[in-house]
Amino acid sequence: MLSLYQVKKTYLGGSRALDTLDLSIGPGEIVGLFGENGAGKTTLMKCVLGLLRYSGVITLDEEPITPKNIARLSFATCEHSYFPALSAAAHRDFYRSMFPNFREKRFAALMEFFELPTRKAIRGFSTGQKNQFEVILALSQGADYILMDEPFAGNDIFNREDFYKVLLGILEPHETILLSTHLVEEVQHFIGRAVLLHKGKVVGDVTTSQLEDEGRTLMEYVKETYRYQADRVSRALDQLTQEEE
Amino acid sequence: MKPDLSRLYPLGWPWQRELRYTGLALGFAALYAFFRFVFPMQKAINQLYQLQGQKRVLIPGAVVPPFPTLYQGAAAGFVLVALCLILLPIFHYRWHYQGSRSIYLMRRLPRRWELGRRCLAGPALELVCTALCALAMLLLCFLWYWLFTPAGHLPEDVWAGIGGLLC
Numbered sequence: 001m002l003s004l005y006q007v008k009k010t011y012l013g014g015s016r017a018l019d020t021l022d023l024s025i026g027p028g029e030i031v032g033l034f035g036e037n038g039a040g041k042t043t044l045m046k047c048v049l050g051l052l053r054y055s056g057v058i059t060l061d062e063e064p065i066t067p068k069n070i071a072r073l074s075f076a077t078c079e080h081s082y083f084p085a086l087s088a089a090a091h092r093d094f095y096r097s098m099f100p101n102f103r104e105k106r107f108a109a110l111m112e113f114f115e116l117p118t119r120k121a122i123r124g125f126s127t128g129q130k131n132q133f134e135v136i137l138a139l140s141q142g143a144d145y146i147l148m149d150e151p152f153a154g155n156d157i158f159n160r161e162d163f164y165k166v167l168l169g170i171l172e173p174h175e176t177i178l179l180s181t182h183l184v185e186e187v188q189h190f191i192g193r194a195v196l197l198h199k200g201k202v203v204g205d206v207t208t209s210q211l212e213d214e215g216r217t218l219m220e221y222v223k224e225t226y227r228y229q230a231d232r233v234s235r236a237l238d239q240l241t242q243e244e245e
Numbered sequence: 246m247k248p249d250l251s252r253l254y255p256l257g258w259p260w261q262r263e264l265r266y267t268g269l270a271l272g273f274a275a276l277y278a279f280f281r282f283v284f285p286m287q288k289a290i291n292q293l294y295q296l297q298g299q300k301r302v303l304i305p306g307a308v309v310p311p312f313p314t315l316y317q318g319a320a321a322g323f324v325l326v327a328l329c330l331i332l333l334p335i336f337h338y339r340w341h342y343q344g345s346r347s348i349y350l351m352r353r354l355p356r357r358w359e360l361g362r363r364c365l366a367g368p369a370l371e372l373v374c375t376a377l378c379a380l381a382m383l384l385l386c387f388l389w390y391w392l393f394t395p396a397g398h399l400p401e402d403v404w405a406g407i408g409g410l411l412c
Binding site for chain 2: 050051067068070073079080082083084086090094098123
């Protein structure tokens, strides 16, 4: 269980990215993390991984996250965390040496599925291939909790669809995914739970089965939670056209 | 067989090029030290002689300056190389921000010191090599000083003023 209690993060300059945030994610869950830009999605993940200082408590199975258990967490980010000058094979060797549970077979299978070259430096990959490789590394590390921060930014729709399918196919029951994305409608059939952030706080937390029971779509839930004003655009357009007249 | 030192450097860092440049810099530093020593040394030896007719004869009681006086400033090239090497870990660290944020991976490794090791180990090794080269050069020049100074014309304390060697 990955647990965050009263987690606060304030950046230099005083902007609060996380505001007394509480969240628990159990093994085997596939959680979508949603929120507008600046809601705190990336900050949350970086705090979990120890990449940012924070106040509050973050634990993994009741234990603080230290180098002892950090290998149980992996991270795929749209900023990319691979080494551009290295080949996929060199990354595999490095991960193998660093992470004792590195999934060699999964790595090879995913590389083959996405037809990525193993001997070419990653800097020579297309944007889509780079994203795919970033996710492949996160999935192959052998982690129990896989954190993904908008990993498909720049990938085309077919590519993303492929990935969701592959993910669902390869994940083992204990593997947990925390996926931050703006693609609400696209991932609604892939995730089992949605967590909505706003100004560093959890403003919505629902399972997709709950939504199904209530006969609502994830998008409806999201719009409702954020009090989305459907007539916002038409009002703005009206105002603009009136000004022109 | 060439040793694989890649484990001492950041992943993907062109460490062979770094070693090549360091070697080149050490070569220039050694040449600088040698010539910076040899010219004053030659001058000091010439000053031990006087002309008697057409013959050069040694001046009785004349001595060459102590070795550190002649070697003064000769190690400046090595000092410069060492200063550059001290700054090198900054570039190694910055490497993890180029083209991606591989720093995220390095900072979440189970081996806590891996990032520090890969930033520091290479420059540390090169610093040791620099120190050894500087020492070897010092010994070579001292040997030159010892062998080429005519017998009986060395000062009483050949190491007098050793503190000024690096200045």
